[in-house]
Amino acid sequence: MNPAIQVLRDVAAHRHLLLATTRIELVKRYAGSGLGFSWIILNPLLFLSVYLFVYLVVFKTTGPGLTTMGYTIFVFAGLVPFLAFMESANSSAALIRANLHLVKNLVFPPDLIPVRLVLTVFVGEFVGLAILLVLAVFDGDLSWKLALLPAMLCIQFLFLVGTAFLCAGFGVLLPDFGYFLNSFLMLLLFLSPIGFRTGAVGGLIRYIVVLNPFSYMIEAFRSVLVGEGDFDYKAVIIFTLMAVALFVLGSAFFNRLRAHLVDYE
């Protein structure tokens, strides 16, 4: 059977187990911290504040024709999905090593470990989206396009699981992968059209942004979340194609690696 379909079947078959253990993963993540679950809300808020500070105060850039609130929503719409990606990719690198006991003691199907990670990341993303929606309601910037958000999240789920499979796999194969990935993601954060529009930059940066696959994820989300502007069909189609391709590729790769997970202990 195609590994990608097998992953989807496993997810369907173990959906209760996945949800239950996702909850535990969240508890574990914030266990021992003073503020506990508050960090789920505080984390994206703080990150957004830093980002806005850099663009609004340090570089004094705002999008053309946008109010401060409008710009905040604009940035947020790109930042929330990108943060989710960043977090899932970053955590994937050390994922198998940290969960080897699950693999060895047959507690959990190994292919669900990256899926579970994406689910925990999604919880953070939902919080971010909720904040965003509150801001949008406040600004009166809502449109019919918001109805496409669930579809967009499904596509992003495939996108994230696919990259998590790849990153987890490379994390096992190359012990140094995690460090490299960390810096690379930081670079991507600035080379992705989060604080600016794709069309607003020129020259070399323009090419990089156009070639950057994550630009399409950001633009696709933004065209759904920001009321103004047209629905960016082109970005959504490219994003969807990339998500499916990543998912199929990642599943196949992880499936191939599965037999080697414990060998690499």
Added chain:
Amino acid sequence: MSDGSVPDADLAIRLRNLRKVYRLYRKPSYRIRDVLGILPDNPRYFDEHVALHDVSLDIRRGEKVAIIGRNGAGKSTLLRLITRVIQPTSGTLDTRGSTQALLSIGAGFHPELTGRQNVLAYLAHFGISGAQARRTLEEIIEFAELEEYIDQPTKTYSTGMGMRLMFSASIMFVPELLVIDEVLGVGDAYFQGKSFERIREICSGRGTTLLLVTHDIYAATLLCERSIWIDQGAVLIDADSPTVLKAYEASIRQQEEARLRKKAFLSLRRLADDRSDLIPLLIELRCPDNAPHVGGIGFARIALYRGDVELGMVPLVGDLAPGDVGGSIVAEGGTWGEIIEIGGRQAREMKNFGSSMHKVAVSFLLPRELAGVLDELSIEVETASAVPYRLTAWRIGQDLDNRGIGEIAGEAADWVTFRLPLAGGVTAIQSSAASEMVVRAAETHGSGRITVTGIRLLDSADQETFQLVHGEPASVVFDYQINDPELNDDCQIVMYFRRNGTEDIARVYCQALAFDGRSAPKGQIIARFDRLSLGSAEYSLTSLIAEKGYYEEKQTIFYSINPKVYWAVRNILDFKVTTDHYIPQGTGVVIETSWSVRPTPTPHVSFDHADLPDDTISSDVALSLFSAKDAVILASNGGLTVQTRPSNFAYALSTPALAREDVAIEPNVIVIEGLLEEGAVSVGILDADRDEFVASGPQQQPGPFQYFLAIDSLPDRYSVILSNHQTAKPGVSRFTLHRVRLARREPLVSEIAREERG
């Protein structure tokens, strides 16, 4: 199924030619390329390590199987394949049913979460939540006995506490296949026992199949009726647990022996200053089956020859002349003793105690040009012993293979020279310690300071038996012999009663019994149970005698090579316990035991003819008496051999003068049992004070004999005499006295009537 031995439906696991090869890549990048499937299948990129060679196994549903073997033998690989954590390189694997694996423990707990949260998290992984999770949680906390700490973060736990909680959580499920890898030793002894019971409980459920990997082979055999011994990635033995256990125990000594042998070779190399023009050669003289020989054997000369040219000799009684390329004695892993004198000649003694390996070894460093012609060499051994001896000789070459080159054996004290060609003629035995063991599994272990020559079970009437009755008195009698005259200390004796040869039912041990190798080198150890508390079953007795403190302290050295163990034999005696009332199986028992040592009086051997040479009779004479409770007095020495010479025809063997007070009853019959091998014998009871016979029996034809001598009254002091005095027939006589019994035969009615008339 192809071989048709077990129907498919009964199988829990079926392996066919399962093979696992690990690749050891020459560069890390090759590993990645291999995972990605872009590495050519070419050995220049990787070495292959075969962790498991084409293993085929059938494991039935509900079967409990222990997998034993050394580190790196492939046990864990096998378990990981069965649990599908890793994929086989080739072969097929079928399993059915749910699997619970305990392959590693201790990981997976989040240090910041409390014990309770961690357990709930663990349970959630099995889809257990809500009320069911809370119930299971309570059971787990209770089992782990961590009630006080359960709401503390696990980072505050000690390692043992965390392990206990993890283990408790893991064994709350009853899967169809339980796979446990080396995790039984969690926690303290108390918790280990409890865990063990829990696993036994899980497995007692019908249909739960258990695969257990452990280094505690005794625990394994207690739980598992079947054991699979894996060595170097292949199944060495797959049989019932007692058989495998016996083989495994014997192999541990073989391995130790192999290790020491290797060490001897290494030191030889060092001796040769790494000269590549020299090759080492070891010659070993071993006791058959590693059983200590009867007495000291003297070696006056061991030399190596090529044709008639002496190549070198071993300095047995002195130093080598400098520059002489000769041999040396290998001190470690053998029983070389001091320099002694036999018949006016100096010799190096081979003791019958002092090492768990009953052998002596010598080594030679030979010029390399001899490597091709080793078969043309021969070894000359000049030896003498006061007692009969038999040793097998082995040649061990550079590649550590063992080749039998013959045996040396003798009976008389005369010096004998043996010439053994190194070509041998005996088939080579494989060098793997394990395989060697399969060929010849030795039964006796221990350094031989004390050995036991016989064990008997006595019932309430002190009759020898193999069937005891629950609740009645019983005794175990050991005939001991101290080989090391320097032994003068307390020793410990342990008896293991194992049901059906495996299940540990009771252990009885004596903390301290005093032994003295000089004043009482022989005698009996008597363990008496006033009330035998073993339930009805068939038992095997395993026993060992060890240094003081052995049983109370944790021993890090396996008993078969532990120098503190003087003597040990597994399953030496099988017996049955019957009962007339119901005793539940598995009932724990406490056996109150009184121990005593009864040294044999120093034996006297007297001869009619004073000029009889000393060497005609074995000094190995022992005869003892001990009081019986009521009816019968038993004297037994377990065997005493007398050999005569053709030139002397009138001599005898007598026991020490025995006192009448030793006897609790007034006997009227003496029963004398023995074996006449050759010649003739007659027996008599001699009144030691008046020097006249009170009873005597006729001469015998060869074969077992049993005399019933009627006596009117027992003299105050008397001896039992065996002789060929009355035969008047010169010739060789050999006879053995087994046992003397004094008994009271009930008088016949006519005799009573006669007494009344008198």
